[in-house]
Amino acid sequence: MRLLSALLCSLFFINGFSQMESMNWHFGNGIGLSFSTGVPELTSSAISCALDHTPATISDATGALQLYADQDRVYANNGTTLPNGTFTNFALESIFIPDPGNTDRYYLIRSRGVDGLFYSVVDMTMNGGMGDIPEGLKEINFYNLGGQLMAISKGEGIGYWLISADNDNGNEYCFIRTFEISTTGITFNQEFSTTWLWVGWYNELDDAEISSDCSMISVTFKGHYIGLFAYDNIAGNCTAALSQSVDNNTSLINATEMAFSANSEYLYTIGNFNSIKKYNVTVFTNTAVQASQQTVETSNTNSWNDLKLGVDGNIYILDDQGFIHRIVDADLPTSTFESSVLALPDNAVTTYFPHTPNLTCGVNFFINPQTMDVCLGETTAFTLSSTIIPDSVLWTFGDPESGSLNSSEFANPEHLYSAQGSYEVNTLVWFEGEEFSFDLIANVYAYPDTDLGPDQTICEGEIVTLSAGQANNIVWSTGATSAQIDVSQSGVYSVLATNGICSVTSNIQITVIPQLNVDLGSDILVCDEPSALLTSNQPVVWNTGASSQQITVFETGTYWGTAQNICFTETDTIEVQFINVAPNLLPDRIEACWGDTLYLYTGLPEAEVYWVGNNSPEGDSLEVTSSGAYNVFYYYYGCIAADEVIVTYFPLINPQIFQMPNVFTPNNDAKNDTFHPINPYSDDDPCTLTYLESNMRIYNRWGGLVSDGSCFWDGRTENGNDAEEGVYYYLIELKSTCLGREHVRTIEGDFSLKR
Numbered sequence: 198m199r200l201l202s203a204l205l206c207s208l209f210f211i212n213g214f215s216q217m218e219s220m221n222w223h224f225g226n227g228i229g230l231s232f233s234t235g236v237p238e239l240t241s242s243a244i245s246c247a248l249d250h251t252p253a254t255i256s257d258a259t260g261a262l263q264l265y266a267d268q269d270r271v272y273a274n275n276g277t278t279l280p281n282g283t284f285t286n287f288a289l290e291s292i293f294i295p296d297p298g299n300t301d302r303y304y305l306i307r308s309r310g311v312d313g314l315f316y317s318v319v320d321m322t323m324n325g326g327m328g329d330i331p332e333g334l335k336e337i338n339f340y341n342l343g344g345q346l347m348a349i350s351k352g353e354g355i356g357y358w359l360i361s362a363d364n365d366n367g368n369e370y371c372f373i374r375t376f377e378i379s380t381t382g383i384t385f386n387q388e389f390s391t392t393w394l395w396v397g398w399y400n401e402l403d404d405a406e407i408s409s410d411c412s413m414i415s416v417t418f419k420g421h422y423i424g425l426f427a428y429d430n431i432a433g434n435c436t437a438a439l440s441q442s443v444d445n446n447t448s449l450i451n452a453t454e455m456a457f458s459a460n461s462e463y464l465y466t467i468g469n470f471n472s473i474k475k476y477n478v479t480v481f482t483n484t485a486v487q488a489s490q491q492t493v494e495t496s497n498t499n500s501w502n503d504l505k506l507g508v509d510g511n512i513y514i515l516d517d518q519g520f521i522h523r524i525v526d527a528d529l530p531t532s533t534f535e536s537s538v539l540a541l542p543d544n545a546v547t548t549y550f551p552h553t554p555n556l557t558c559g560v561n562f563f564i565n566p567q568t569m570d571v572c573l574g575e576t577t578a579f580t581l582s583s584t585i586i587p588d589s590v591l592w593t594f595g596d597p598e599s600g601s602l603n604s605s606e607f608a609n610p611e612h613l614y615s616a617q618g619s620y621e622v623n624t625l626v627w628f629e630g631e632e633f634s635f636d637l638i639a640n641v642y643a644y645p646d647t648d649l650g651p652d653q654t655i656c657e658g659e660i661v662t663l664s665a666g667q668a669n670n671i672v673w674s675t676g677a678t679s680a681q682i683d684v685s686q687s688g689v690y691s692v693l694a695t696n697g698i699c700s701v702t703s704n705i706q707i708t709v710i711p712q713l714n715v716d717l718g719s720d721i722l723v724c725d726e727p728s729a730l731l732t733s734n735q736p737v738v739w740n741t742g743a744s745s746q747q748i749t750v751f752e753t754g755t756y757w758g759t760a761q762n763i764c765f766t767e768t769d770t771i772e773v774q775f776i777n778v779a780p781n782l783l784p785d786r787i788e789a790c791w792g793d794t795l796y797l798y799t800g801l802p803e804a805e806v807y808w809v810g811n812n813s814p815e816g817d818s819l820e821v822t823s824s825g826a827y828n829v830f831y832y833y834y835g836c837i838a839a840d841e842v843i844v845t846y847f848p849l850i851n852p853q854i855f856q857m858p859n860v861f862t863p864n865n866d867a868k869n870d871t872f873h874p875i876n877p878y879s880d881d882d883p884c885t886l887t888y889l890e891s892n893m894r895i896y897n898r899w900g901g902l903v904s905d906g907s908c909f910w911d912g913r914t915e916n917g918n919d920a921e922e923g924v925y926y927y928l929i930e931l932k933s934t935c936l937g938r939e940h941v942r943t944i945e946g947d948f949s950l951k952r
Contacts, residue, residue: 216508216553216555216556216557217256217257217258217259217260217508218255218256218257218258218295218553218554218556219232219254219256219507219508219553219554220232220233220256220260220261220262220508221233221240221254221256221260221262221265222254222505222550222551222553223242223244223252223254223265223272223551224242224244224246224252224254224547224549224550224551225244225246225252225541225545225546225547225548225549226244226245226246226544226545226546226547227241227242227243227244227245227542227544227545228241228242228244228541228542228545228547229241229242229244230513230521230539231262232260232507232508232509233260235509237507237509237513237521237538237539239539239541241276242265242272242276243272243276243277243278244265244266244267244272245267246267246268246547246549247267247268247287248546248547248548248549249289249548250267250268250287250288250289250290250549251289251290251291251549251551251552252265252266252267252268252291252549252551252552253265253266253291253292253293253305253551253552253553254266254293254551254552254553255293255295255303255553255554261274262274263293263303263321263328264293264303264305264319264328265551266282266288266291266293266305267291268287268288268289268291269283269284269285269286269287269288270282270283270284271283271305271317271319271330273324273327273328274327275327277327279319279324279327279328279329279330280324280329281329281330281331281332281335282319282329282330284307284336286309286312286336287309288307288308288309288315289308289309289310289343289401290307290308290343290344290345290346290552291305291306291307291308291346291552292305292306292346292347292348292359292552292553292554293305293306293319293348293552293553293554294306294348294357294359294378294554295357295554295556296318296378297355297356297357297378297379297380298379298380298381301320301321301322302318302319302320302321303318303319303321303328304316304317304318304319304378304383305317305318305319305330306346306348306359307336308343308344308345308346308361309343310342310343310344310366310401311342311343311366312343313338313339313340313341313342313343314338314339314340314342314343314361314376315336315337315338315339316336316337316339316383317330317334317335317336317337318330318331318334318335320334339376339383339385340361340374340376340385342363342365342366343361343363344361344362344363344364344372344374344401344402344405345361345362345363345402345404345405345416346359346360346361346552347359347360347361347362347405347406347407347414347555348360348378348552348554348555349407349411349430349554349555349556349558350411350554350555350556350557350558351377351430351431351433352411352429352430352431352558353431355379355380356377356378356379356380357377357378357554357556358375358376358377358378358386358430358433359375359376359377359378359383360373360374360375360376360405360407360414361373361374361375361376362374362402362405362414362416363401363402364401364402364418366401367401369392369393370390370391370392371390371391371392371393371402371416371418371424371438372388372389372390373388373389373390373414373426373435374387374388374389375387375388375433375434377433386433386434387432387433387434389426389434389435389438391424391438391440393418393422393424393440402416402417402418403417403418403453403454404416404417404453404454404455405417406455406456406457407428407457407555408428408457408461408478409457409458409459409460409461409506409555409557409558410460410461410558411428411430411555411558412427412428412430412461413425413426413427413428413457413461413478413481414426414428414435415455415457415464415478417453417454417455417466422440423455423464423466424438424439424440425438425439425478425481425486426438426439427481430558437481439481439482439483439486440483453466453467453468453470453502454466454467454502454503454504455467455504456504456505456506456512457478457506458506458510458512458527458528459506459510459527459528460528461478462477462478462479462528463475463476463477463478463527463528463532464476464478464486465493465504465512465524465527467501467502467503467504467514470500470501470502471495471496471497471500471501472492472494472495472496473492473493473494473495473501473504473514473524473534474490474491474492474493475489475490475491475492475493475532476489476490476491477489493524493532493534494522494534498518500516500517500518501514501515501516501517501522502515502516502517502547502548502549503515503548503549503550504524504550505550506527510527510528511523511524511525511527512524512527513550515547515548515549515550517548519540519541519542519543519545520536520537520539520540520541521537521538521539521540521541522534522535522536522537522538523535523538568637568638568640569622569637569638569639569640570640570642570697570698571614571639571640571641571642571698572641572642572643572644572697572698572699573614573616573617573641573642573643573644573699574613574644575613576611576612576613577611577612577613577614577639577641578609578610578611579592579609579610579611579612579622579624580609581608581609581624581626586608587608587626587627587628588627588628588629589606589626589627590606590607590608590624590625590626590627591604591605591606591624591625592604592605592606592607592610592612592622592623592624593622593623593624594612594614594620594622594639595620595621595622595623595639596612596614596615596620598615598616599612599613599614599615614639614641616641617641617642617643617696618640618641619638619639619640619641620638620639620640620641621636621638622636622637622638622639623635623636624636624637640697642696642697642698642699643696643699644696644699644700644701645665645666645667645668645694645695645696645699645700645701646666646667646701647665647666647668647692647694647701647702647703648666648703649663649664649665649690649692649703649704649705650705651705652705652706652707652708653705653706653707653708654707654708654709654710654763655685655707655708655709655710656709656710656712656763656764656765657685657709657710657711657712657764657765658685658712659685659709660683660684660685661683661684661685661707662681662682662683663681663682663683663684663690663692663705664680664681665680665681665692665694665703666680666694667680668680668694668695668696668701669695669696669697670694670695670696671692671693671694671695672692672693672695673690673691673692673693674689674690674691674692675690684707685709686707686709687707687708687709688706688707689704689705689706689707690704690705690707691703691704691705710762710763710764710765712764712765712767713735713760713761713762713765713766713767714734714767715733715734715735715737715758715759715760715767715768715769716733716734716769717731717732717733717756717757717758717769717770717771718731718732718771719771720771720772720773720774721771721772721773721774722774722776722834722835722836723773723774723775723776724776724777724778724835724836724837724838725776725777725778725836725838726775727751728749728750728751729749729750729751729773729775730747730748730749731747731748731749731750731756731758731771731773732746732747733746733747733758733760733769735760736760737758737759737760738758738759738760738761739756739757739758740756740757740758741756750773751775752773752775753773753774753775754772754773755770755771755772755773756770756771756772756773757769757770757771774834774835776833776834776835776836778831778833778836778838782799782800782801782829782831782840783797783799783827783829783840783841783842784842785842785843786842786843786844786845787821787842787843787844787845788844788845788846788847788936789821789844789845789846789847789936790846790847790848790849790935790936790938791846791847791848791849791850791935792849793822793846794820794821794822795820795821795822795844796818796819796820796821797818797819797821797827797829797842798817798818799817799818799829799831799840800817801817801831801833802817803833804817804831804832804833805831805832805833806829806830806831806832807829807830807832808827808828808829809827809828809829809830821844822846823844823846824844824845824846825843825844826841826842826843826844827841827842827843827844828840828841829841847888847935847936848886848888848933848935849888849933849934849935849936849938849940850886850888850889850933850940851933851940852889852931852932852933852940852941852942853940853942854876854877854878855874855875855876855883855931855942855944856874856875856877857874857875857927857929857944857946857948858872858875858948859946859947859948859949860948860949860950860951861912861948861950861951862950862951862952863911863912863913863919863950863952864952870911870912871909871910871911871912872895872909872910872911872912872927872948872950873893873908873909873910874891874908874929874931874944883908883931884908884909888933888934888935889931889932889933890930890931890932890933890934891907891908891929891930891931891932892906892929892930893906893907893908893909893910893927893928893929893930894906894927894928894929895910895925895926895927896925896926896927896928897920897923897925897926898923898924898925898926900926903915903920903925910927912950912952919952920950921950922949922950922951922952923949923950924947924948924949924950925947925948925949925950926945926946926947927944927945927946927947927948928943928944928945929943929944929945930942930943931943931944
């Protein structure tokens, strides 16, 4: 089997085939390199990787870019960071490895040096097919010490080897540890260690690479030495070690990066950052390897940082001046150095090419998956995975009822099973006289007989039972998982019935005719209006014959409306009463004289009457004795009306209340300076009252007229002279009028004038 593994890798490159998973490289600061056209072309990238960290890239088996990562992020192939693809710690090294148990998943291995090795799972079915890391499968520590990372396909069976090389953080031992990545996960496999002279001079190994045929590992360590390990790709372990196979003895720090040729015969190294050397490693001895040393190229200007085998069989070199160089014919004894085949952008600061796994060696024939689930009536496609074309293949499908169709000699046959069940399938593969046998199970499931039938219309209150038939798993749109559900609401109901991987979806529209609820509202009392608008909550047929949602009525009576659908008939009634309250029951205005008592009447003894004012009395009449606006409210058979009357009282005074003085003193002392009538009940001057007319004449004791026609006398004669002191006589007429009524009084007497 070791010979077969080496032969497979050799056939890949000799016949021009390449490892598609390494078709795209992403590295440095925003740089991508694609081999998809056969000629390497620079592309842009979202990556941002520090100079001392090595990124990772993975493409699928067709060469399509899937994922890439820098020291703290994982990116989808469109350059966006995965939703859960950001890490809190930097990785010194990263590498992607396909999950052998699931073609939709990849392992991302991250080395954090002394903090250990960690893995995350990227599920490509998430994030709209762009991939993401599921919760609980991110940054899981599986070993306590990290190192240089390599990944290869196993020499036998399904799976990969993850290889870690380290010097135990600066001790004198060099460790090669292998981990198996199988269909069940990652497990520790074996550890190989050796003691070398300068291996403990620095905390970390500088580089570790595995040959294309997976038979040899090279390790650089500080100083000027490169060690070699013989590797068994079937057991996943190193079997021998050479400590000083390469001695670049021009400097203590000059052996940095390495790459094997595609045929694994030559090892290329960068020494002192300015010298590229080539070693023949076909003879596994220190003497033979060191003696084969050739100088490929030297430079006094460039500082070469890294070199990596491309999928085209050439070796690419990265320098610190922004150029990528190339070694062509790297498999031949004489190879050629080509300078500056690609120029990086000005801002592309970078040191290392990305890690990619080596999936071209050691892969034997295998069937994946080992269990197939198919649906009855559909053709089952079987696939034999291999890296070479076998000599012959024989499939037996475990279906003897199919007669001659039960077997096939095609590598990737198809078979149509006639009945559901579990079938044992066997595959025999022959290559160069060796036979390989594989078994798998084909589970054939019948589609569920699920049909919810035609759409249905039901009445509110009715229940429909929906049945999904017989199936292993049933999920209704309601969330129920039973075989039957009862529904009573309108809507679209669906069910997903599944047997194994065979699913049937059925839908049904349920329309529920709702219970009618006719509502014409409360009974209506119409006050002093000629009509009323009746409104239903839905269109109805009225007893008037109208078919509408509203009607106008003009008479007192009972009205009803009826609504009907295919399930229900509903009627509601309403009473309408028209009431007319007589307007202007009270006059607009009433006039009266002082002292009069008025009585206001509504003329509605059967109504509830409330007067405003005078403590809001009740009753049909109201006694009024003063001016004002009088308001009344009527409650008449449920109707409310209001009225108002303005009452105006005009003055009317009885002159009998007035008295005349018997003496006055017109001496201008503002006291008793005039002779006039006196109201003993008021301080008002009667001579200023507009509603009192007065005509007073004053005579002297000889009967001579002194003053005539005034309400008062100021003690002067008609010519303006002061009258003499003495006794005088008066005759005064007083008259008060109101609304055609009058009071008259004549008063006569004598008085004394004193000064």
